Amino acid sequence: MNSIVVSSLVPVVVLIAAGYLAGKRRWIGGGAVKDLSHLIFLLLAPALLFRAMSTVHVEQLSLKPVAAYFIASGLLFSGTLALRGFNRTAAVIALANTYSNTVMIGIALIGLAYGEEGMVVLLTLISLHSLVLLTSATVVLELAVAREQAGASGTEKRPSMARTVIRALRNAIIHPVPLPIIAGLLFAQTGLAMPEAIDKPIQLLGQAFGPIALVMVGITLALTPIGRHWRGALTQALVKNLLHPLLVAIIGWLLGVRGIPLTVMVVAAALPIGANVFLFSQRYRTAEDLVTASVVVSTVLALATLTLVMMCVQWLP
Template sequence: MQAVISAALPVFGLIFLGYLCARRAWLGDAALDALNRFVVYLALPAVLFQSMAQITWAELVNPGFLGAFGGGMAATFALSFLLDRTVRGRLTDASIEGMGAAYPNAGFMGLPLCLVAFGPASVPAVVVAMLLTATVLFAISIGIIETDLQATPNWRRTAGFVARALIRNPLVVSPFAGMAFAAFGITLPAPVLHFTTLLGGAASPCALVAIGMFLAQSSGAAKEPRIARAVGRLVGLKLIFQPAITAFLAFRVFDLPTIWAHSALLLSALPIGTGPFMLAQLYGREAAVASRAILISTVLSVVTVSLLIGWFSVR
């Protein structure tokens, strides 16, 4: 449990710091939007570009892990998407809710926890999980949102609008730019690598501070029954449903080697990351559900992830 608490404490600390900033008005009224845009347009694209530029095909091509972790993520996204679609009906909101249930905090918590639990041999699994989460899941969610927002009676015109919106979106463009570097065997020059490392290092801290600021500004929304039900649904799907599906796929369907199976299960059991909140803010949708689900799932994961790591040790 100590390892889980050590990984979770910085998350709580940064959220609390953002809460204080908003309550004391240390950063001003426009800080929340500015922080979120900094993450979406600058910091996170730097992370995605660098990660994809440095990836190797040997790390990416593991069909069993892709099937187990990706399958659990896809099933969770689909179920949450359908549940929200029946309640609110809007594709944009359902896409953000689907992402909220399936988006693990693989980078901020996954890497330190996997290193403690399984050692350096688990790093490739963490890298692939981060790429699936921050690249594939982001791209699918953004594609659905843009299709909804750009919809016209003419499907070709809609497709053109969506394509232009995706091309202008740095969260979609940056990983493909990185893939081009990797495909042609181009090594990032040292200054570029240092630049993207510095810029990308601000992504998670700024996003968590922004969540804390949002929580401080919208404390009354948590009392609404609809929001409470949505938060409970997301937390349940993330901490219970996704790891259950991933475990079935990892152990029963793909019969992964122990290190890959355990890594897939642990990464799928992590609390919700900051991505859903950032998308909700970016597209001007309701962010109260995402922000509270991130906080509550992180608190509860101290227990659930500790139990899971304990199970690994006796298995």
């Protein structure tokens, strides 16, 4: 079990380390990080998300285990906002507490540990993971931005809540993360097949997302002083790697989810923080240093916490 976890996590750690080396040696300067972020967020991520959703048929999805995952994530997300207040920083931290690295690490790990049956369950989650969590986070972030802008305007008359919500929903949908997910899901329902001449470039762009995003985490890590953030990063990592799967296990048990579906959902929740959270912190310019440190600490810590969780889930009936 431990060897499976290590073999899945080591490539992620190596990519972050490669980015760290590139940043330390100044092969890539600080001015290029913003451009690299735009490349990832506006081109590579949409290609990955659209293609992942373009073959998903709603009627084939088993949603009960996934519901347990999202209910637990929603409780943790809401609890974070309640503790930290309604603002951009709290929203990004809440996303870090709930967004797992299901693709880069999860697919290899679940496939090796739980075989085809486990993969079916995980892919059901992956098909909705970004759609639900990233779209929800985008709505909250856009609402927080609108609220901050209204407060900074200095005018007594603020826009109505309905108008703010409508604007936030519009910005959330016309957005480089939710829009390709929705477009891919709609395309899948048509039953059409993507021409290979179009599908192959989209596939290649999507495959570039994971490595480049993780390298960028390492570059930013090297270029920003994060030593003072290690305690906060450790707290974030423990919440994501241990509290999140514990909540999923409890909610799943209460909903009657058992066996491999429950096991896969718990292990998926125990995966470290996904790189998309870092991209959100970059895009909304908040908690960038803390999120950078948290992604790295969560990934390194997962070598131990994933092993612990995967051992514990064996005791579930």
